[in-house]
Amino acid sequence: MTAILEVNHLSKRYKKSEFALRDVSLTIPSGSIVGFIGQNGAGKSTTMGAVLGTLYKDQGVIRVFGQEMHTDNQLLKEDIGVVYDDMKLPKAITIKKLEKVLKRIYKCWNQRTFHHYIKLFNLPNDKKLQDFSRGMSMKLSVAVALSHEAKLLILDEATAGLDPSGREEVLDVLKAFVENQEKGILMSSHITSDIEKIADQLVFIKDGEIVLKVEKEELLNSYAIATCEEKQYKKIVNHHHVVAHRKIENGEVQILFNNREAILPPLEVQPFSIDDVTLLLMKGEKR
Template identity: 60%
Template sequence: MAAILEVDQLQKTYADSNFGLKDISFAIPYGSIVGFIGENGAGKSTTMGSILGTLHKDSGTIRIFGKEMDAKDVHIKEDIGAVFDTVKLPGGLTVKKLERVFQQLYSNWNKETYSNLIQLFSLPKDKKISGFSRGMSMKLSVAVALSHEAKLLILDEATAGLDPGGREDMLKVLREFVKGQERSILLSSHITSDIEQIADRLIFIKSGEILLQETKEEILNHYGIVQCDPVEYQNIPSEIRLATRGNEVFFDVLVSDREKLPSSLQSKRFSIDDVTLLLMRGERV
């Protein structure tokens, strides 16, 4: 399947920090939702900013819709909807007045889509944005991103601050967005249960380096997490060991193929959250 976004050997460093992106490479197929998973400071926002051109990359190639990304290309930017947790909308405006601003900015602004999303998200039209909660502001930001006919959404913590009902509405909207197989989403979230619900591919990043990228189906159907002692650990084929977490006596092991485990070991039931903890807090093998 063709990719809507291709990132190849992306590197980014900071003069006043030891942190940096280390050869980040991945592709997002059309019609997919890709979950971008990592702890604070892992490199998710830096990667997203580099893709959008709001941060200057040191090296690497970024292609969107088959073309190398140029932050000055207005047409490419109109086809991308971006929501960052740190971006603040003008507090002195109302939902109605904000629409007038974005109607001038985007040639493909869809008034009907915006109105429907404002209604779905139960946002007050005449209240100043400065009085919005964090969750309300995030809903409004997503409504804007979805209302200018974007083909690629880049969402950083889009479900942050939402109650369960609000998160359900948000996830429903995102699923609808990719239904036609012509659009895609790169979604980061600390709420891995949200990503597990809607993502079809997962990228795990730690300290500026991708640890694992795989389809969600492959991870849930073929990967495994086993609890074992050091002797049992040695019986696990080295080629399927990915990460370990625990102490010298007893620990968990993430494996890439549970069918290759010794008959004495069985994978326990696990979630994407369990995989995330092992990759982020455990040791790579």
Template identity: 50%
Template structure:
């Protein structure tokens, strides 16, 4: 499986504050990578660095195998981007936006755009600045899905949507990947969305990647065990991902519950529980 996006050891500081520390992960073709982390963890800075909106201090970013995205106009057209704050011209209507994007993108798909607009129940003659946040996010996703992009970079794209609208949008994202063999990098605070559609998980804390794994492996092999200090010393160190000192016992996240000692009971874990555990634990 080829990688649409390869991020290698990117680091970024603003003054004395380091916001990214050797961040490394891929977005393979045919994958949806759930990018998880608290506010301020480094998700948006990673996105902006990938897109060349801010400079990185070191490391490499390759999109479709190429560095320096700004030098490759054709490649830029093959990327669909949705940020938490909408970046569409606020004074235009959907009908007017369609004409603008028809001239802007050589591969603009008007039929698909209007299909999505109708599916998302968006008014075509209403100015964008009159849209609710949820409507604005749906419009941004409709645009991103309508110029034959290969890679989607979505920052909180399901924010502000009711459960029914989120379900509909997630179905469109899954359909995009299955039909085009494209890839999606998706950040979201809604763990049920990530768990529903992601094929890979990347968890970031304080600018550092804590987990980079296929979702199925996490759900099948990862677990939490509550053990005493003696059991902790006997535990295979290779499977310890993170631990928390709970006073009278230790709570430990392990990457392979099959390698646990007899007598230790493993608790299955959801993506949300694992995310919270990792971001509040010792490495």
């Protein structure tokens, strides 16, 4: 399976900041949706900015459709659709006027596709964008990203501000986008239930470093979380199936295993969600 996006050993530092992106690597295979998960300030937006060429990287190689991405590679950027958590569109105009602008910006602008999504999302053509609700603005941004023949979508909190019905609508559209196996999506969201619904792979980032990359089905079906007393954890801390741990109330330790079959009595497997794994990885420590 060919890769839509390859990020290899990406590093980025900022002046007058302790934060740094360190050796970040991830891949989006054709036809897949990769969920990018981490706290605010973990490095998601910095990684996305480097992929888009809006940020200079210090080290690393980024390839989109097999071609190396540079900050001035405009032709390659045409093939990438972007949705941020706040609308990056002029707000004093209507959708009708916006489309005239977009036709001049994108060489492959598809008017028919745009009108399809505007109708699907029930967006008003004659209302100024500044009067849109946040949910309407997010839907419009998604419609724009899908209407210039993009093959890669970069979505930074694209479902933020949407009600459950609107989120389901957008998620269905995103799943349909990758169905032909020639496109891919990198999606960050604090709503991990959205990622759980549509992602094929999960990439967890913390303090500028990738702490876990895993297929979603493998995580849900093979990984496990268990809790024990701290003295008991010390006996298994070097177990090669332990991924991470964190101390919780009552002096107990919560442990993430990459193989639930490795959990032996008196430890017991606990029901968990991607949200639980995220909390453990972000608040805990790797083995």
